[in-house]
Structures are given as C-alpha cells and as structure tokens.
Amino acid sequence: MSxxxxxxxxxxxxxxxxxxxxxxxxxxxNVSLRxxxxxxxxxxxxxxxxxxxxxxxxxxxxxxxxGSVSRNGSEIQGPSRDVGYMLARSALSPWRTARQNVELGLxxxxxxxxxxxxxxxxxxxxxxxEGFADAYPSMLSQGMQQRVAIARTLAxxxxxxxxxxxxxxxxxxxxxxxxxxxxxxxxxxxxxxxIFVTHDLEEAVLLADRVVVLTxxxxxxxxxxxxxxxxxxxxxxxxxxxxxxEIEHRIWKxxxxxxx
Amino acid sequence: MSSxxxxxxxxxxxxxxxxxxxxxxxxxxxxxxxLDLPVQLIRAAVVVGLYFLWSSRALFKGVPIxxxxxEPLPEVKDIFYAVPSxxxxxxxxxxxxxxxxxDLWVTVQEAFWGFAxxxxxxxxxxxTLGYFRRLQKIFGPxxxxxxAVPKIxxxxxxxxxxxxxxxxKIALATVIVFFLVQMPTTAxxxxxxxxxxxxxxxxxATQVQRFRKxxxxxxxxxxxxxxxxxxxxxxxxxxxxxxxxxxxxxxxRLLYSVNQFNMGSAFALMIVLALIALxxxxxxxxxxxxxxxxxxxxxxxxVVSL
Numbered sequence: 001m002s003x004x005x006x007x008x009x010x011x012x013x014x015x016x017x018x019x020x021x022x023x024x025x026x027x028x029x030n031v032s033l034r035x036x037x038x039x040x041x042x043x044x045x046x047x048x049x050x051x052x053x054x055x056x057x058x059x060x061x062x063x064x065x066x067g068s069v070s071r072n073g074s075e076i077q078g079p080s081r082d083v084g085y086m087l088a089r090s091a092l093s094p095w096r097t098a099r100q101n102v103e104l105g106l107x108x109x110x111x112x113x114x115x116x117x118x119x120x121x122x123x124x125x126x127x128x129x130e131g132f133a134d135a136y137p138s139m140l141s142q143g144m145q146q147r148v149a150i151a152r153t154l155a156x157x158x159x160x161x162x163x164x165x166x167x168x169x170x171x172x173x174x175x176x177x178x179x180x181x182x183x184x185x186x187x188x189x190x191x192x193x194x195i196f197v198t199h200d201l202e203e204a205v206l207l208a209d210r211v212v213v214l215t216x217x218x219x220x221x222x223x224x225x226x227x228x229x230x231x232x233x234x235x236x237x238x239x240x241x242x243x244x245x246e247i248e249h250r251i252w253k254x255x256x257x258x259x260x
Numbered sequence: 261m262s263s264x265x266x267x268x269x270x271x272x273x274x275x276x277x278x279x280x281x282x283x284x285x286x287x288x289x290x291x292x293x294x295l296d297l298p299v300q301l302i303r304a305a306v307v308v309g310l311y312f313l314w315s316s317r318a319l320f321k322g323v324p325i326x327x328x329x330x331e332p333l334p335e336v337k338d339i340f341y342a343v344p345s346x347x348x349x350x351x352x353x354x355x356x357x358x359x360x361x362x363d364l365w366v367t368v369q370e371a372f373w374g375f376a377x378x379x380x381x382x383x384x385x386x387x388t389l390g391y392f393r394r395l396q397k398i399f400g401p402x403x404x405x406x407x408a409v410p411k412i413x414x415x416x417x418x419x420x421x422x423x424x425x426x427x428x429k430i431a432l433a434t435v436i437v438f439f440l441v442q443m444p445t446t447a448x449x450x451x452x453x454x455x456x457x458x459x460x461x462x463x464x465a466t467q468v469q470r471f472r473k474x475x476x477x478x479x480x481x482x483x484x485x486x487x488x489x490x491x492x493x494x495x496x497x498x499x500x501x502x503x504x505x506x507x508x509x510x511x512x513r514l515l516y517s518v519n520q521f522n523m524g525s526a527f528a529l530m531i532v533l534a535l536i537a538l539x540x541x542x543x544x545x546x547x548x549x550x551x552x553x554x555x556x557x558x559x560x561x562x563v564v565s566l
Contacts (some may be wrong), residue, residue: 079462087458105463
C-alpha cells in the first residue's frame with residue numbers, strides 16, 4: 001500500500017448538507033484506486049460523475065467525507081508544492097506574458113529569477129512556443145494558451161501531474177498536436193505519475209497505461225482496464241493501429257451504458 | 261486602433277507570389293496611419309465651427325421654444341456671457357498675474373491631496389473588505405449608508421471643522437474620492453477570476469503571495485477606471501468648497517468674477533479648471549499605460565488619447 005504514489009481507500013464524498021433546503025449530493029461512493037509511481041491513469045466518465053472531485057482531493061483542495069486519500073503513503077492534508085494541477089480552462093493570468101505565466105509556480109516556490117527564466121524558456125521551446133515567450137495570453141490562440149498552461153504545470157517539475165480535461169477545448173487537429181507534445185514530455189520524464197481526467201475514451205486509450213471508468217453520479221468505479229500498448233507512442237499512427245482500435249472498442253462496449 | 265486598419269488589397273494578378281507582397285510599412289508611414297487623419301481633420305473642423313458659433317453670439321440670442329412653460333434656450337443678456345476674444349484677453353492678463361498663479365497652485369494642491377488621500381484610503385479599505393468577506397459583511401451596510409449621504413452636504417460642516425483654508429477642501433475631496441474608489445475596489449476583488457485563485461492555491465501559494473500575484477493585478481483595470489473618475493470629482497469637490505468659503509483658489513476667483521459680471525474672466529477660469537482636471541487624468545493615464553500594458557492591444561477606455 002505504501003508503494004502507491006497515489007491511493008484512494010474507500011473514498012466517499014458528499015456535497016451539501018450545510019443548507020437543509022438543498023439536497024445532499026453524493027459525488028463519490030466508496031471509490032478505491034491505487035496508482036503506482038510512474039503510471040499514467042486516465043479517468044473517464046460522464047459529466048458530473050466526480051472526476052474533477054478526485055483531482056481536487058488529490059490536489060488537497062477538498063477532503064473526503066469518508067475514507068482516506070494519500071500520496072506516497074501519507075494522508076493528503078492540503079495543497080502541496082510538488083503537485084502540478086492543470087485546470088480544464090487554461091486559467092492564464094492575462095497580465096503575465098507566456099513566460100511569466102510559466103514562471104508562476106517557480107515564483108511561488110521562491111526560486112531565483114535566472115533559474116526561473118531558464119526553466120520557462122526551456123519548456124516553452126519544448127512546446128514550440130519559443131517565439132511567443134513575451135506574448136500576452138490574449139494574443140495567443142487556444143492551442144497555444146493550452147500549451148502555455150501545460151508548461152506552467154510542468155515548470156515546477158511535479159512528481160504527480162493532475163490534468164482535468166486539458167485538451168477538451170481544442171479542435172481535433174490542434175488537439176492531436178498538443179496531445180503528442182504532451183505525451184512525449186511525459187515519456188521523457190520517467191517516474192512521473194499522471195491522473196488524467198477526460199470524457200473522451202479515444203484520448204484516454206491513446207495516452208494512458210490504464211483506463212478507469214466511473215459511473216454516473218454517484219461515481220463508482222465501473223471498470224479498471226490496462227492499456228497494453230508499447231511506448232513511446234506515436235499518436236497519429238497509433239490512432240489507426242488495429243490493436244488500439246480493438247482495446248478502445250472493448251472498453252467502449254463495457255461503458256456504453258454509462259456514457260449514453 | 262489596429263482593428264480598423266484596412267487589410268491590404270489581395271493581389272490577384274498573374275504570377276503573384278509572396279515575394280510580390282510589399283514589405284511591411286515603414287515606421288513613419290505607420291505613425292501617420294495611427295494618427296488617422298480623417299478623425300483629426302473632423303475634430304479640427306468641430307473646434308473651428310464651435311469657435312465661430314460662439315464668436316457670432318448666435319448661441320445666446322435665444323430660440324423661442326417653450327417646453328411645458330420652460331424655455332430651454334433663453335436669450336442671455338450681453339453682460340452674462342463672454343465671447344472668445346474677451347476670454348482670450350483674460351488668459352493673457354492672467355498669464356502675467358502672479359496672484360492668478362497663486363490661486364491655481366492652491367486649487368491644484370487641494371485637488372491633488374484630496375485625490376491622493378481619498379484614493380489611498382479607498383484602495384486600502386476596498387481591498388481589505390473585498391478580501392476579508394467577514395469584514396465586508398459587518399461593515400458593508402455602514403459604508404452603503406455613509407455613501408448615501410450626499411457628500412456635498414458635508415461641505416459647510418467641514419468648513420466649520422477644518423477652517424476656510426485648504427484643509428476643508430482637501431477633506432471634502434477626500435471623502436468624495438474615498439467612496440468612488442472603495443466601492444469598485446471591493447467589488448473588483450470579488451470578481452477576480454476564481455480559477456486563478458484556485459490555481460495559485462494548488463501551487464501552494466501563501467495568502468500574501470495570492471494577494472500580490474492574483475488579487476492586486478486582477479483588480480487593476482477596475483481600479484484605474486475608478487481613479488480616473490475620482491480625479492475629476494476631486495476637482496469638483498475642491499471648486500465647490502472654494503465657492504462656499506475660502507481665501508484663495510480658482511473656484512473662489514471664479515465665483516468672484518461671476519458676482520462682478522466679469523464673464524470673460526469666469527469663462528477663462530472654467531477652461532483652466534478643465535485643463536487641470538485633464539492634466540490629472542493624463543497623469544493617471546501615464547501610470548495606467550505602464551501598469552495595464554497587457555491591455556494595450558485591446559481597445560482601451562482612455563479618456564485622453566490625443
């Protein structure tokens with residue numbers, strides 16, 4: 001148990017209850033999930049099934065009503081400076097340039113200016129944004145903004161990456177490009193654990209080592225399936241690989257009732 | 261500005277390639293385009309037109325219309341207004357008048373200190389109440405009540421308290437500016453993108469860091485809007501205070517001129533007062549342009565952009 005990078009043990013979460021006029025909402029019902037270090041887990045499910053809630057608990061923003069949520073064997077008490085959380089919206093500060101946005105987490109940690117700059121420049125280059133370091137978010141396209149948000153999440157070199165539908169707002173072409181850049185960043189950084197929330201099964205199977213399917217509210221684990229595809233993955237080829245299609249189809253048959 | 265720039269015409273000629281597209285415009289061409297000559301010409305025409313309309317005295321002859329027994333454009337007696345040449349005479353006279361410059365300096369100081377004190381206090385209280393919701397809950401209703409008091413009504417009382425020198429005018433301007441800045445600042449804190457707050461929290465930001473990196477920059481657009489308004493209202497408060505009771509100041513001089521039916525002087529002083537307010541506004545604009553650099557690619561709501 002203690003060798004799990006992330007562990008949810010019999011976690012239930014209930015929203016509401018303070019206000020007797022509103023109904024209580026059971027967001028998660030007895031969910032257990034153990035993720036070994038270095039694994040890429042995709043959490044799939046219909047909207048409102050508590051996917052984001054799981055991330056919020058792992059980020060230390062909320063605590064479970066019942067059960068325990070732990071990281072590296074110890075209970076999560078609050079936000080930690082070595083967890084990278086990427087929200088569904090890019091949430092870039094409009095008054096910071098791309099580079100300054102990437103530096104935000106490093107600033108909060110109190111790192112030296114020269115080091116921050118170096119790290120941000122390096123990450124922006126890896127995401128093919130070197131020409132846009134001094135541009136403000138309003139001047140960048142959606143795909144670029146999302147790449148800046150990825151760079152910002154990874155700038156602090158977290159060992160746990162939490163991503164909440166990071167590519168949901170992108171068009172199909174841009175999405176594939178950004179997914180490819182993202183997966184190669186992860187593949188070149190071994191040992192990083194990823195919890196990736198998405199409602200897109202294809203994306204989940206393309207990227208992850210393991211796909212966890214949640215039911216509609218209250219969220220329960222419906223299916224926990226490995227994705228035995230080799231790495232490094234070349235996404236635009238893999239999409240047409242019969243093995244990939246077969247895995248996706250198998251999982252799809254299992255969760256059709258939940259997603260529809 | 262850039263959105264109104266016309267796109268270069270498409271070259272549909274035979275053998276057109278990217279090489280035939282002309283180089284980007286030179287700097288001086290770009291500057292001229294930025295000036296937007298038609299706009300400047302129409303502005304100049306409006307100024308000239310108003311000048312002649314005013315000089316011709318046509319405006320003051322009155323138009324015989326009655327709206328519910330009220331004449332919106334009455335005839336004004338010759339001694340109750342001035343034409344541009346008279347106003348100009350006073351400008352030149354005042355330019356050489358040391359006492360005029362003393363009055364101007366008094367009014368500028370009053371307006372500046374009223375603005376500075378009021379907006380500093382407004383910002384501090386506005387931020388505190390916006391950030392600590394509990395405090396806002398406790399003190400909010402009291403502030404709403406105080407704000408509902410017509411602040412001009414305080415002027416006679418403030419003159420009793422602070423005397424007829426600069427103090428009472430600064431106090432009145434401070435009170436007016438305070439509410440103009442405090443209310444929007446408190447509201448703006450609550451409107452800062454909640455995602456940015458969540459994000460900073462997940463990154464382990466302390467309260468102070470969140471304040472400095474999210475809240476303060478997030479409220480700046482609203483704060484500058486409020487400051488621009490406050491600068492104008494600071495002038496208004498000071499002039500009104502001088503009307504009531506004062507030893508020196510342009511407001512006092514203006515009232516005196518009107519009482520003497522010295523309309524050339526009164527009109528000249530009004531224009532000077534407007535110029536001071538614009539100068540204050542321009543100073544704020546300079547700071548705003550630096551602080552809100554990230555907004556400069558959008559249409560800025562700038563009052564002074566010549």
